[in-house]
Amino acid sequence: MQPKELIQKWVTLFNEGKAPELAELYHEDAVNHQVANTPVKGKSAIREMFKNEFSQADMHCIVENIFEDGNWAILEWKDPMGLRGCGFFQVIDNKIKFQRGYWDKLSFLRQHNLPIPNN
Template identity: 65%
Template sequence: MKPRDLIKEWVKTFNAASADAMAEFYHDDAINHQVNQDPTIGKKAIRQKFEEEFATADMVCIIENIFEDNEWAILEWKDPLGLRGCGFFHIVEGKIKFQRGYWDMLSFLRQHNLPIPQK
């Protein structure tokens, strides 16, 4: 499966909010680094992170663009509340080896009426 097609399936699965199904997109030693958080390392930890996030907020990913370059896919996305972001995915042998995401956590927390961490 081409990286572009894998990311389209990833988005469908994300929108179904299944942590178990999401984990299957990742290598056992994958890294998911959302830049406003510490990296999540390993398929089990990534699955747990998705489970926590799906329990915290109803999230919807709407594809704006997907770009592909060899083993890489770049996803530009938005959600129905107006948040926008971008994700970079390194796809190796049909699974995500590395993911990096850029989005505004403060806007996300406010949109979902979640507590804002105090420093």
């Protein structure tokens, strides 16, 4: 599976809120680093991260663009509330090895009426 195809599958599972199936797209030792948060290391921790996030907010990823360059896929996205972001996925042996995402955490928290950290 090419990186672009894998990320299309990732978006489908993300939009369905399927944390266990989403986590299966990652290597056992994968890293998911949403730059507004501490990096999450390992498939089981990534599964728990998605499970927790899906329980806190109704999230939906609308694809604006998916680009592919070698073993990397780049996802430009928006959500129904207008938040935009970009994710970079390194795909090795048909699984995500590394992911980095950029988005405005403060806007996200406000849009979903979630608590804003004091630090």
